[in-house]
Amino acid sequence: MSNVSIADARLISILRRELTIAQEILGDIRRVLKSLSDPAQREEQKRLLEHAQTAKNQTKDLQTEYLTYLSKISRVLEHKEEWVRIGSRIMEVIDKLSGITYRLSFLIERNWVVPAHIQAGLLDMCQELEQMLSAMDDLLNRLQSSPPQALEDIRRISDYENKIDGLYRNTIFSILDSNVSSSTSLLLLSIAEMLEDSSDTIYELTSNAHILLIDFL
Numbered sequence: 001m002s003n004v005s006i007a008d009a010r011l012i013s014i015l016r017r018e019l020t021i022a023q024e025i026l027g028d029i030r031r032v033l034k035s036l037s038d039p040a041q042r043e044e045q046k047r048l049l050e051h052a053q054t055a056k057n058q059t060k061d062l063q064t065e066y067l068t069y070l071s072k073i074s075r076v077l078e079h080k081e082e083w084v085r086i087g088s089r090i091m092e093v094i095d096k097l098s099g100i101t102y103r104l105s106f107l108i109e110r111n112w113v114v115p116a117h118i119q120a121g122l123l124d125m126c127q128e129l130e131q132m133l134s135a136m137d138d139l140l141n142r143l144q145s146s147p148p149q150a151l152e153d154i155r156r157i158s159d160y161e162n163k164i165d166g167l168y169r170n171t172i173f174s175i176l177d178s179n180v181s182s183s184t185s186l187l188l189l190s191i192a193e194m195l196e197d198s199s200d201t202i203y204e205l206t207s208n209a210h211i212l213l214i215d216f217l
Contacts (some may be wrong), residue, residue: 007073008212011083012140014066018090019137021055021062023130025097030126035188036114045108049101061201063091067187078215081131081207083203093133095156096194096201103191112184121171122188125164132160133200139209154206161203168196 028048035041066087074080107114139153171192175185 007077007192009144010069011087012143013067014062014069015086015090016137016140018059018062018087018094018188019140021040021059022090022094022097023133024055024138025052025094025101025125025132026130028055029097029100029104029176030123030130032108032120033123033126036107037116039111042108046105049105050099052101056094056101057142059091059094063087063120074154077086079140079212081148081210086205086208089201091149093198093201096128096198100191100194103187103194107187111188113180114188115178115180115182116169116175117179118174118188121167121174122192125192128164128167129199129202130193132157132164132199135160136202139206143209143212144151148211150209154210157203157206161199168192 005108028051031144032045032048035045070077070080070087072081077083135153135156139150139157170191175192176189177183180188
């Protein structure tokens with residue numbers, strides 16, 4: 001049986017809403033990458049990227065709600081520092097994903113060509129990152145419903161992080177070895193790096209969640 005307090009449950013609820021937005025933004029990024037080589041999809045790509053940027057703006061209110069409530073209950077809340085770090089790291093992931101949308105917008109506006117194998121590598125990274133975000137959401141949910149099972153979610157997140165590390169290495173080598181302009185190469189390297197950084201940040205969250213689990217188990 002979970003030992004999550006009402007205060008903990010509210011914090012978890014806000015964090016899961018932020019993760020939902022992160023998943024939404026990443027879904028838009030993946031759809032844009034999938035259709036990147038089709039000029040006929042330019043308007044739809046722009047719409048998706050605008051939608052992602054609007055979604056990111058919604059997190060401002062959620063973060064304000066989170067920090068306000070955290071401050072309100074700080075005197076009675078155990079492991080306040082961990083809750084602060086978790087909230088900060090989820091926003092860090094959202095910021096990185098938002099940064100990718102701006103880079104994709106620039107790429108589309110310039111009509112720069114992305115080789116199919118690089119496109120495929122970035123899509124593979126997005127797919128694993130989507131799974132990773134889903135596992136993180138499961139972890140937060142199970143802090144409330146089934147803390148022992150949350151330990152399995154931590155293992156899953158570690159596995160996804162390892163997969164993304166491998167995909168990242170392959171993708172950056174493909175970019176460096178490709179016959180594209182230096183400007184295109186730099187932009188693609190930046191997108192790959194931000195996806196990999198996002199996975200690292202989510203993995204770092206598991207350390208904070210593990211500390212909370214010690215009390216919830």
